[in-house]
Amino acid sequence: MAKDVVPEDARRRRRPTRQGTVLSERLIVETALRMVREHGSAGLSARRLGAALGADPSTLYRYFDGMDGLTLAMGEELIGRALAGWLPTGRWRDDLRSLGLRIHGAYLAHPQAALLTASRVTGRPREIAADEAILGSLRGAGFPDGDAVRIYHAYIDQCLAFAALDAGPFALTAKAREADEERWDSTYARLPADEYPNIAATVGLLAARMPHSAYPVALDMLLDSAERELSDLTDLTA
Numbered sequence: 075m076a077k078d079v080v081p082e083d084a085r086r087r088r089r090p091t092r093q094g095t096v097l098s099e100r101l102i103v104e105t106a107l108r109m110v111r112e113h114g115s116a117g118l119s120a121r122r123l124g125a126a127l128g129a130d131p132s133t134l135y136r137y138f139d140g141m142d143g144l145t146l147a148m149g150e151e152l153i154g155r156a157l158a159g160w161l162p163t164g165r166w167r168d169d170l171r172s173l174g175l176r177i178h179g180a181y182l183a184h185p186q187a188a189l190l191t192a193s194r195v196t197g198r199p200r201e202i203a204a205d206e207a208i209l210g211s212l213r214g215a216g217f218p219d220g221d222a223v224r225i226y227h228a229y230i231d232q233c234l235a236f237a238a239l240d241a242g243p244f245a246l247t248a249k250a251r252e253a254d255e256e257r258w259d260s261t262y263a264r265l266p267a268d269e270y271p272n273i274a275a276t277v278g279l280l281a282a283r284m285p286h287s288a289y290p291v292a293l294d295m296l297l298d299s300a301e302r303e304l305s306d307l308t309d310l311t312a
Contacts, residue, residue, distance in 0.1 A: 149191030166215035185241035236289035
């Protein structure tokens with residue numbers, strides 16, 4: 075049976091750790107994010123995290139339901155950082171574009187954590203606030219509920235999928251990452267034009283674009299499609 079997690083007020087450590095800090099859920103999450111960024115997911119364990127905090131590893135289980143609970147809290151923190159300072163303007167397309175870019179950017183600031191958390195559903199307050207804001211923008215724009223949910227699904231999955239995809243290269247060694255990027259010049263640029271005419275015609279453009287994220291383009295395509303749907307719906311009901 076899973077051990078009950080003690081509420082925040084009751085579990086707060088009253089004495090400083092060996093490093094002179096007072097433990098809190100936020101401090102543990104921030105330390106975990108730093109460790110994952112510096113050492114990868116394999117470098118995160120209760121023992122190592124306890125050592126970094128100057129606390130007994132067992133103390134962590136007063137704050138989280140195991141390491142998986144900590145992983146969910148890390149995902150919640152990334153969503154919270156995306157929401158911090160974001161205010162909807164009432165222009166649904168602009169709002170969803172800016173929020174999508176902020177979420178994607180927050181995950182890419184911690185690529186190793188993105189690989190751990192992008193596919194997870196935390197059910198925590200800041201994730202719920204983001205979902206409420208996205209659905210509110212779509213429903214407020216006039217999309218029927220079924221369409222709002224369908225577009226929300228595509229929107230958030232696209233954002234998180236690109237976050238995980240774009241985080242992937244950071245899990246590689248620098249040498250492997252550079253080799254992948256240089257392959258557009260070292261391999262594709264040398265393909266015979268008579269056999270690969272389309273690649274040969276566009277290889278300069280491919281080499282310039284492919285090392286960069288396609289998320290902003292994909293996001294605009296999704297929002298363009300949604301905007302056309304809304305326009306058609308408005309025309310039908312006019």
